[in-house]
Amino acid sequence: MVFVEDIFKRRNELGGSIEVVCGSMFSGKTEELIRRLNRAKIARLKVEIFSPKADTRYDENALVSHNATSIPSTPVENASSILLLASDVHVIGIDEAQFFDEELPDVCNILANKGIRVIVAGLDMDFKGRPFGPMPAIMAMAESVTKLHAVCVRCGNPALYSYRLLPDENQVMLGEKESYEPRCRSCYTNLEV
Ligand SMILES: Nc1ncnc2c1ncn2[C@@H]1O[C@H](COP(=O)(O)OP(=O)(O)O)[C@@H](O)[C@H]1O
Ligand SMILES: Cc1cn([C@H]2C[C@H](O)[C@@H](COP(=O)(O)O)O2)c(=O)[nH]c1=O
Numbered sequence: 419m420v421f422v423e424d425i426f427k428r429r430n431e432l433g434g435s436i437e438v439v440c441g442s443m444f445s446g447k448t449e450e451l452i453r454r455l456n457r458a459k460i461a462r463l464k465v466e467i468f469s470p471k472a473d474t475r476y477d478e479n480a481l482v483s484h485n486a487t488s489i490p491s492t493p494v495e496n497a498s499s500i501l502l503l504a505s506d507v508h509v510i511g512i513d514e515a516q517f518f519d520e521e522l523p524d525v526c527n528i529l530a531n532k533g534i535r536v537i538v539a540g541l542d543m544d545f546k547g548r549p550f551g552p553m554p555a556i557m558a559m560a561e562s563v564t565k566l567h568a569v570c571v572r573c574g575n576p577a578l579y580s581y582r583l584l585p586d587e588n589q590v591m592l593g594e595k596e597s598y599e600p601r602c603r604s605c606y607t608n609l610e611v
């Protein structure tokens with residue numbers, strides 16, 4: 419006789435994958451990641467969520483969206499820590515992936531090859547429109563890439579850029595609405611503030 423419990427336990431044998439959710443700031447990446455992870459929990463899958471320790475804007479132990487939806491998460495120092503901490507899981511969520519080191523694509527591949535569904539959310543571009551951190555490499559390796567858009571604060575069209583309002587040239591500068599605004603191509607390239 420086949421027990422449902424046994425089928426649930428063997429679900430990693432059915433194959434892993436990498437899914438990417440990318441886009442500008444405020445495009446809904448964290449909300450979408452939380453939605454997918456909550457659905458996995460409803461399906462009684464074991465879920466682990468990781469975020470870079472560097473990003474402690476709201477809560478060190480939770481992902482929190484700009485709309486205040488949240489889910490518990492574990493902050494980690496670097497990508498390889500995820501391999502050490504992810505044991506006996508079906509699904510792994512990783513937020514703010516742009517801040518991780520160059521090991522993250524390999525880590526995602528190793529996990530997916532073990533049968534784990536890996537869902538990665540992050541900024542595809544920095545404030546200058548340059549590919550951000552390990553995101554392009556993970557997107558190249560992924561089974562699925564979902565690019566989300568915010569609403570351009572200038573004109574209301576779909577926004578793909580995160581325009582920085584402050585004169586800081588460092589690639590990494592944590593911040594919210596006081597420091598960044600999502601803009602469409604036209605409003606981003608017509609740089610009058
Ligand atoms: N300009 C904007 N465009 C779209 N959503 C916005 C904007 N400003 C604020 N928001 C809010 O941000 C939420 C998305 O937040 P979040 O999932 O944290 O985005 P991300 O992780 O991509 O930065 C939206 O549901 C909306 O409530
Ligand atoms: C564009 C850009 C953003 N950041 C920072 C700003 C925020 O702290 C995060 C992005 O958070 P979100 O969940 O996507 O809203 O990244 C940065 O450091 N450098 C940049 O160029």
Ligand SMILES: [Zn+2]
Nearest residue numbers: 570573602605
């Ligand atoms: Zn615009």
